[in-house]
Amino acid sequence: MASQEMEQLVRREYKQGFVTDIESDTAPPGLNEDVIRFISAKKEEPQWMLDWRLAAFEQWKTMAEPDWAHVDFPQVDFQAVSYYSAPKSSEDRPKSLDEVDPKLLETYEKLGIPLHERAALAGVAMDMVFDSVSVTTTFKEQLGEAGVIFCSISEAIREYPDLIKQYLGSVVPVADNFYTALNSAVFSDGSFVFVPKGVTCPMELSTYFRINAENTGQFERTLIICEDNAQVSYLEGCTAPMRDENQLHAAVVELVALENADIKYSTVQNWYPGDEEGKGGIYNFVTKRGECRGDNSKISWTQVETGSAVTWKYPSCVLKGKNSVGEFYSVAVTNNMQQADTGTKMIHIGEGSRSTIISKGISAGRSDQSYRGLVKILPGAKGARNFTQCDSLLIGDQCGAHTFPYQEIGNSTAQVEHEATTSKIGEDQLFYCRQRGISEEDAVNMIVNGFCKDVFKELPMEFAVEAEALLNVSLEGAVG
Amino acid sequence: MLEVKDLRVSVEDKEILKGLNLTINPGEVHAIMGPNGAGKSTLSAVIAGRDGYEVTGGSITFEGEDVLDMEIEDRARAGLLLGFQYPVEIPGVKNVYLLKAALNAKREHLGLPEIEAPEFMKLVREKLQFMKMDSSFLHRSVNEGFSGGEKKRNEILQMLILEPKLALLDEIDSGLDIDALKVVSEGVNSLRDAGRSIVMVTHYQRLLDYIVPDHIHVLSDGKIIKSGDKSLALELEKRGYDWVIEEAAQ
Ligand SMILES: Nc1ncnc2c1ncn2[C@@H]1O[C@H](COP(=O)(O)OP(=O)(O)OP(=O)(O)O)[C@@H](O)[C@H]1O
């Protein structure tokens, strides 16, 4: 039999076996309609959701990967990726911390992560450690009383179809870019938050509370809606290095702020960056966008990015409402062979809209980092203002830092300010600190944390402390 | 305390210190004077261990130990403090944070636990007052936006808190107004002690009216060419350096 025929036969059998085998936990590599139907069925989605995914898939097939970013990595074979894997069952997980890689535990310790959380993060079966269900339940009760909905997006699709139909894809259109189309077709899971009119969410919402509930890492989809006069602060990710066998990550996050609403979205991203040669690290292609639809609304992105081998990420704000406010505070650290092309877009549509961009990039080792930012002011955005400050710090002389600021100013009443600096971590500063008895490593940490101060102060308190520790761990061995 | 013997130092193949000898005993205060570019800052930088200087000959010992073998921070922890001619700005790092980290590094070296916050704040407040500095300096970034004189006061503040065994103060008087000169001098004098030595680099006799040295040296072209007591400074003030240089050449 010719090998081609053989292959076809195998594939056909495979396909059939696969579609009927709804009990299977993992989709075989490759992307086709059947895989999408499989994912949708696994999640018990209604027909309309499946149709949405399939339409996205049709779009995706016509699109090409963006090639403008300042990153360089081998072509991803999208047919070699597996697009669904169920959460690991208890039997497959480590039974206790004794079975977890000691190196990982060492890092947790350096980050000061409490013991019980270490177990959860390392993927130890939760029921063996502590009962997470009770924590989640009390938490849900409190939110319920306030009228806040916080659940997985899968659950929201089943329970709140009208909200999903109204808002999903309304900020980031399916065909926005190659990865958003892909995500729309195959998204695994993510968070859904709805804060109704006039409600201030009584607590900070954190993905941590749902960390082991679902395997959301790969194609995460998050949607947050704040109605008029509502407020929420949302924390994504955690400082601990996350175990993940999936190399390709393409998340989509959409935020909607109606009149007077205020959304604060903080991220600490620490996906596996690969080894010192950059092998095995995660590719992180993220589209995050918030729309200030209502007057006087505000969306604030704060991110601390230390992980991933390749990062492509531009949390953005579309400032439609009059006097709406967009903010972007970012610290990105690259070490060893990491590459990051990250920044933001501020699109000013509403009159009197304002935006602030503070970006701090730290490159060490042989890494390469770019800041890419767009400030676009439409003709109607009278009196719009933007302030951008973008600073790069280089550690050592084998790393790179680049800045690509774009400005499109459509009216003469707008004010746009841009400041940028690039500096090497000062030999003078290091000498000064060390002359006071501070070790070289502590001195580097001190100087770098000082450099990031303006961003860290935007983080919720407990996150800020963790972020500092994380920075120190990420730069370990960067000097000397 | 400090013994510099026949020290030869080059920067980028240019010899700057050319066989320098200097002995500092415990409890002594020395002043080093000399023309611009003579190598005064180079000497203190090499003693403190700054990179970029090649020691091509001679030795430096501090309390009998060869410091040339020690890391910068180990020299500092052993009790050597350099007061910078140009103190460095470190944006985003609070002054108080640097002080605390430095003090704790020293304490760790001495086998002491980290200082308790209240005790530390008490100590810092007291020294601030002594230096006539506002407590807002604690929460500003290290030296950032400090005036020239404020930077120098800040150096002495650190010295008062770290209580080094040997302080090398490089032009601690430059840029100070008359009142600040007094405050800084009082700060330095308050640390004078039988077990502690102080080396000041200065261009002006005026400082030496406030901090009276036991010995004065003239450093010229990489060598100490003349040493004397405090009267030498007065003579230098009157006559300049030429005569010393000529005398040394004979
Ligand atoms: N990193 C360097 N690269 C090149 N030359 C240097 C370097 N550091 C010092 N020098 C040179 O060494 C000589 C001594 O400099 P140093 O700063 O020690 O002088 P100084 O006695 O402290 O002078 P001043 O009174 O002006 O402070 C000068 O000629 C200076 O230009």
Ligand SMILES: [Mg+2]
């Ligand atoms: Mg000098």
